[in-house]
Amino acid sequence: xxxxxxxxxxxxxxxxxxxxxxxxxxxxxxxxxxxxxxxxxxxxxxxxxxxxxxxxxxxxxxxxxxxxxxxxxxxxxxxxxxxxxxxxxxxxxxxxxxxxxxxxxxxxxxxxxxxxxxxxxxxxxxxxxxxxxxxxxxxxxxxxxxxxxxxxxxxxxxxxxxxxxxxxxxxxxxxxxxxxxxxxxxxxxxxxxxxxxxxxxxxxxxxxxxxxxxxxxxxxxxxxxxxxxxxxxxxxxxxxxxxxxxxxxxxxxxxxxxxxxxxxxxxxxxxxxxxxxxxxxxxxxxxxxxxxxxxxxxxxxxxxxxxxxxxxxxxxxxxxxxxxxxxxxxxxxxxxxxxxxxxxxxxxxxxxxxxxxxxxxxxxxxxxxxxxxxxxxxxxxxxxxxxxxxxxxxxxxxxxxxxxxxxxxxxxxxxxxxxxxxxxxxxxxxxxxxxxxxxxxxxxxxxxxxxxxxxxxxxxxxxxxxxxxxx
Amino acid sequence: xxxxxxxxxxxxxxxxxxxxxxxxxxxxxxxxxxxxxxxxxxxxxxxxxxxxxxxxxxxxxxxxxxxxxxxxxxxxxxxxxxxxxxxxxxxxxxxxxxxxxxxxxxxxxxxxxxxxxxxxxxxxxxxxxxxxxxxxxxxxxxxxxxxxxxxxxxxxxxxxxxxxxxxxxxxxxxxxxxxxxxxxxxxxxxxxxxxxxxxxxxxxxxxxxxxxxxxxxxxxxxxxxxxxxxxxxxxxxxxxxxxxxxxxxxxxxxxxxxxxxxxxxxxxxxxxxxxxxxxxxxxxxxxxxxxxxxxxxxxxxxxxxxxxxxxxxxxxxxxxxxxxxxxxxxxxxxxxxxxxxxxxxxxxxxxxxxxxx
Numbered sequence: 076x077x078x079x080x081x082x083x084x085x086x087x088x089x090x091x092x093x094x095x096x097x098x099x100x101x102x103x104x105x106x107x108x109x110x111x112x113x114x115x116x117x118x119x120x121x122x123x124x125x126x127x128x129x130x131x132x133x134x135x136x137x138x139x140x141x142x143x144x145x146x147x148x149x150x151x152x153x154x155x156x157x158x159x160x161x162x163x164x165x166x167x168x169x170x171x172x173x174x175x176x177x178x179x180x181x182x183x184x185x186x187x188x189x190x191x192x193x194x195x196x197x198x199x200x201x202x203x204x205x206x207x208x209x210x211x212x213x214x215x216x217x218x219x220x221x222x223x224x225x226x227x228x229x230x231x232x233x234x235x236x237x238x239x240x241x242x243x244x245x246x247x248x249x250x251x252x253x254x255x256x257x258x259x260x261x262x263x264x265x266x267x268x269x270x271x272x273x274x275x276x277x278x279x280x281x282x283x284x285x286x287x288x289x290x291x292x293x294x295x296x297x298x299x300x301x302x303x304x305x306x307x308x309x310x311x312x313x314x315x316x317x318x319x320x321x322x323x324x325x326x327x328x329x330x331x332x333x334x335x336x337x338x339x340x341x342x343x344x345x346x347x348x349x350x351x352x353x354x355x356x357x358x359x360x361x362x363x364x365x366x367x368x369x370x371x372x373x374x375x376x377x378x379x380x381x382x383x384x385x386x387x388x389x390x391x392x393x394x395x396x397x398x399x400x401x402x403x404x405x406x407x408x409x410x411x412x413x414x415x416x417x418x419x420x421x422x423x424x425x426x427x428x429x430x431x432x433x434x435x436x437x438x439x440x441x442x443x444x445x446x447x448x449x450x451x452x453x454x455x456x457x458x459x460x461x462x463x464x465x466x467x468x469x470x471x472x473x474x475x476x477x478x479x480x481x482x483x484x485x486x487x488x489x490x491x492x493x494x495x496x497x498x499x500x501x502x503x504x505x506x507x508x509x510x511x512x513x514x515x516x517x518x519x520x521x522x523x524x525x526x527x528x529x530x531x532x533x534x535x536x537x538x539x540x541x542x543x544x545x546x
Numbered sequence: 547x548x549x550x551x552x553x554x555x556x557x558x559x560x561x562x563x564x565x566x567x568x569x570x571x572x573x574x575x576x577x578x579x580x581x582x583x584x585x586x587x588x589x590x591x592x593x594x595x596x597x598x599x600x601x602x603x604x605x606x607x608x609x610x611x612x613x614x615x616x617x618x619x620x621x622x623x624x625x626x627x628x629x630x631x632x633x634x635x636x637x638x639x640x641x642x643x644x645x646x647x648x649x650x651x652x653x654x655x656x657x658x659x660x661x662x663x664x665x666x667x668x669x670x671x672x673x674x675x676x677x678x679x680x681x682x683x684x685x686x687x688x689x690x691x692x693x694x695x696x697x698x699x700x701x702x703x704x705x706x707x708x709x710x711x712x713x714x715x716x717x718x719x720x721x722x723x724x725x726x727x728x729x730x731x732x733x734x735x736x737x738x739x740x741x742x743x744x745x746x747x748x749x750x751x752x753x754x755x756x757x758x759x760x761x762x763x764x765x766x767x768x769x770x771x772x773x774x775x776x777x778x779x780x781x782x783x784x785x786x787x788x789x790x791x792x793x794x795x796x797x798x799x800x801x802x803x804x805x806x807x808x809x810x811x812x813x814x815x816x817x818x819x820x821x822x823x824x825x826x827x828x829x830x831x832x833x834x835x836x837x838x839x840x841x842x843x844x845x846x847x848x849x850x851x852x853x854x855x856x857x858x859x860x861x862x863x864x865x866x867x868x869x870x871x872x873x874x875x876x877x878x879x880x881x882x883x884x885x886x887x888x889x890x891x892x893x894x895x896x897x898x899x900x901x902x903x
């Protein structure tokens with residue numbers, strides 16, 4: 076908590092000086108607000124102030140003065156208020172929350188552990204909670220939970236590469252795509268392959284492609300590493316899009332089989348899940364089952380990553396993030412270490428991709444754009460590099476947040492019936508991200524827990540932990 | 547060669563480092579584009595010795611270090627590391643001719659370091675190093691730093707990770723042994739109470755000691771230290787001397803680059819002096835400190851007056867002894883290579899050193 080230490084006021088300073096300080100602070104706030112207002116005026120004149128309409132015989136320019144002045148006013152007062160109440164203070168935005176959390180951690184020593192357990196129990200019972208409490212909307216809730224859980228798993232997978240090994244990977248969606256297409260193609264070309272057979276194969280293929288990506292980027296650092304991984308993600312997508320004979324190109328692949336429960340399908344009639352257990356058919360069963368599959372997959376990812384972290388390979392990943400040259404001087408083969416990080420991270424991406432294919436029943440290259448990579452990376456960064464529980468929080472905020480913003484119907488009461496909240500979804504979402512990054516620059520959980528201790532494990536502050544290549 | 551002359555003048559027949567070397571560097575040349583950093587350098591590091599590589603700034607000491615530890619590929623030359631006693635000349639020639647990187651026979655082994663990548667030099671040949679600007683894993687605890695150093699053994703014990711994921715007892719045993727070894731070196735370096743603190747939080751002197759402890763956790767045959775006493779106060783350098791001597795007693799040979807003459811002269815069994823990438827002296831502390839070429843390289847001048855940094859002069863006088871300088875002053879330089887231009891260069895080097903210290 077770097078900001079906490081700044082929270083001490085210089086005691087006993089003369090009242091006059093502080094009054095003058097206060098005055099100049101207000102003056103400065105006004106001055107800066109005016110500058111911002113001028114900037115907004117200049118920038119938004121064409122974007123907001125001018126509107127073109129189709130008129131007979133060409134375009135007609137119409138001025139929207141009210142909209143322009145509104146934008147300027149928002150800029151002016153926004154900056155003024157920020158200056159007066161946020162920036163000017165010598166306490167950081169996060170310090171009070173940080174101090175509060177510090178007190179809380181003192182009061183409840185194993186807070187993190189208990190939070191984790193509560194999360195786990197809640198996640199394990201979630202479909203039943205949803206069915207019991209919200210009988211009308213249970214399908215929608217479980218669907219969103221499945222989505223969040225998928226991103227949690229992807230975040231944990233990417234966390235191995237970015238958070239632990241410190242290798243910035245902007246093309247992670249490629250492995251998601253490899254996993255999804257592996258299952259889709261295998262099930263198209265070979266009838267006997269179902270979800271459970273395809274799952275390990277998809278993971279293996281994705282791991283293989285992780286190594287294929289790993290080799291060319293072994294010696295790259297920083298921005299170069301980021302660019303090549305970004306290009307790799309695009310290459311996979313473009314190949315899927317253009318190899319029409321094999322992948323179906325932009326049409327994608329449909330009719331991907333649904334997962335079965337030990338051979339029992341989720342449908343009506345003979346030999347189905349409901350028939351076998353003698354319960355009345357309900358379409359929700361399939362969703363609950365899908366939820367438990369991704370829950371299980373995510374759990375495996377979690378346990379394996381936690382285990383890996385305290386094994387030599389995991390420590391080597393973290394050491395690689397801290398200092399690659401020192402690693403080599405200690406006899407660590409950095410090539411293999413990087414490749415295992417890429418391969419294992421990619422493998423979990425492949426598992427998740429295969430699950431995505433079976434859930435949708437349809438895959439097409441459109442699902443694997445750079446935007447997906449960016450969202451997964453944003454989850455990892457927002458959660459705190461290297462932190463498992465942080466990624467869960469970030470997924471809930473990001474994915475759950477986007478979904479929750481779809482239900483902004485109440486805003487029409489404020490802004491009138493013409494207001495379409497769905498249009499402002501991304502704007503609100505972007506603002507929320509900016510606020511979170513200002514409040515917690517190193518993510519929700521920025522401290523690092525040591526993997527081994529002689530006496531007691533002391534968490535390591537974010538200022539000491541390196542971020543690796545490309546940050 | 548001056549080196550041989552000085553050895554002969556010291557009265558020894560064949561010095562120990564020629565008889566039982568752990569490392570020999572032969573005709574090492576390192577060229578960076580047009581710059582010749584090291585030129586045809588040959589020396590030996592004796593088994594169980596503390597060997598110091600000294601010389602003015604820019605003499606090529608760190609370049610030699612980087613060649614030995616594989617961070618640079620030398621342009622020419624052979625660097626042979628030996629496990630087991632004796633010169634093993636036959637084995638060295640056999641490996642050189644065969645195109646292999648190394649060969650082990652029983653307790654003997656020869657490793658040609660110029661052919662090996664850096665991580666293999668640490669892992670196979672048993673050469674560990676520290677860095678001039680400390681390179682610790684700052685966000686990891688002191689104990690974790692020492693466990694990372696034991697990576698290769700632990701990876702094998704964890705069944706290449708597969709066994710470790712399932713928590714096999716053999717791995718858990720190996721890990722607790724690794725912790726025991728780490729604790730041993732933490733006690734040696736007096737860092738035991740800091741074991742659970744992040745390495746980046748330690749004060750400078752402790753970070754230096756931790757880097758040595760980390761290097762020792764790789765079980766090296768040869769420990770290479772790049773300016774271990776830089777930035778230490780007198781008490782800390784005294785502790786460093788004791789630590790290095792205890793490392794030698796535990797059977798590890800030490801090769802160090804050092805500017806602190808107090809450290810060098812007190813603990814070194816063998817000193818090699820470089821200037822402008824060329825060896826100018828080689829011998830025990832006594833023979834090196836009286837070697838006129840060394841004094842010329844370090845002082846760069848014939849008179850004391852020209853030294854404008856008094857504390858450096860004091861350092862040098864303390865190190866080489868007052869007699870040597872006054873002896874030298876009246877008579878002209880014996881070696882024509884120590885010309886005025888070179889002398890000016892080395893005096894600049896030495897005053898830079900004074901500034902840094």
